[in-house]
Amino acid sequence: MHNGFVIETKALTKRFGKFVALNGLDLSVETGAIHGLLGPNGAGKTTSIKVLCGLIKPTSGEAYIFGKRVPDKSILPRIGYMPQETALYLDLSVHHNLAMYGELYGLSGKKIAEREKDLLRFVALEKWKDSPVGNLSGGMKHRVSLACSMIHEPALLFLDEPTVGVDPELRASFWEYFNLLKRAGVTIVMTTHYMDEAQHCDKIGLVRQGRVIAEGTPESITAQTGTANLEEAFLALSRRQVNA
């Protein structure tokens, strides 16, 4: 690993026509951390995840995962990606969605069954195993999607708004599971715009207009800005950026 960082980006820039989605984004994520990307809509959170997953080519700048310059096919088996969209086959059952992704990663039937059991318990969908995904509610689909991204036990997990539409009780259990994964050495990068949720992250990057305007533990960021919580910290930092 690169200086103990799973992910490192240097001056990552992405332009879509005139729109600048990423404007020199510098990011470093430590191994085994839960790293939150926090920021308003259109800040560049999703774009940075897509660049890291190799779905979008940056206009300039560099990104490294496991010390390899992105995009690199050899890192794909070790990363998991949960997109913001549902991205599931609605006409297939929960089981068949999971099984297809398992097969794509070359898992054996036995291994898939094992993983499926664990994952369905975690997302509390054991009863729905054989239901077509199209029949499930929005939040349930979201949980299936999360399970699909973890079927192959990735070492690095990209979650684009994993808790949207998930009820508070289940959200709490998600966090328990994320911490469990973390203890097993898994690194998680997630986007969110829930400030309270970001509080659970080991480290957060505040993203605004395509740049990281502050990075650190939630506590260090509030301390640095002399604010009571992340929401106020973010507003203070935004104001500072505007005035600068």
Next chain:
Amino acid sequence: MNLGRTLSITKRIFRGLLNDRRALAMMFVTPIASIIIFGVAFSGDINSVEVVVVDLDEGYRIPPSSVPVSVADAIVANLDTDVVIIRRVNTEAEALETVKNGDAYGMIVFPEHLTQNAYSRQMDPGVPLEATVRLELDQSNVTVANSILKVVNEATVKASSSMGVQAAVTLDNSHAIYAGDARLRDFTVPGITVFDVFVLTFILTILAFVSERTSGNLARLRVTPLEDSELVVGYALAFSTIAVLQAGAMLAIIVLVFKVMVAGSVLLAFLVVALMAVLSLSLGMLLSTLAKRDAQAIQFVTLVIMPSLLLGGCFWPLESLPGWVRPLSYAIPPRYAADAMRAVMLRGWGIGQIWVELVAMAAITVGCLALSVFRLRGDRGR
């Protein structure tokens, strides 16, 4: 009913169109282009079909004139050259060969002593001499065959009356080279089958594959070790299976229920339709890689289907298109299948005679699949 609310729906549709310039352009380009193609291309009449002529008639000197006259020459001179293109060959065997190979739609044979016998018969109908012009046709294309017959018949009547031998000269078209008892539907049904397979499979695939992108699944798949070529071939295998079964069922119905003429091998006909199905799904996949949204895929559907309908030779013979438009039909995939199907079903041709069409279809299929993979790679990480 509230007019304001109604109009707000109308307005939003126009706003959406104004924001999607491509959709707006297509909305006008497609119908205008197809009506132009239709107007320019369709006289509707059969034209420029090749017919071979074997002229064994040596002509006849009517005393006291020293200049020989020829019924054969007179008939040829009276043939409507908008409809038929005449090619002369020396022997009947050569003429038959030309028609059998599909290089001409018919042969006209003017036998020896035609003119002399005609004059003898005209003077004395009792003489045991023949003055018969023979017309042998490839009737696999019923409309074309009928047009040739009409033209030759008219020329025969005109020429013989101008020479005063109208009572003596006869036209014999009782022998057909191919598909003697073909009905019009024996010609149209194979074409319709091909077109159906094409449209059904093409639409099914283009919509299925574009939803892979719009649903977000494509993005997720791309973060797995799945290769673009594996995605394309995996899709092709699934849809081929479906399409081939569909094609088989359609063929079974036209042969068993509608009793369409099958002069050749049913299996070969099945191979043609099956290949058409695989080609259609490949084209569908290629075009869906170019579409970002469902609406764009639908635009491609109209853009592909309109010219195929007009220029594919599925519903009416290509020979009803003006000569200069016909080469365009080579760009229309169903054309190859319709040609090959009719050759097998009406002429009884084997694989040795339709391999060019089969190879053309296979090449288009492989080309589309390869381009799909190329397109997917190109758009990865943009």
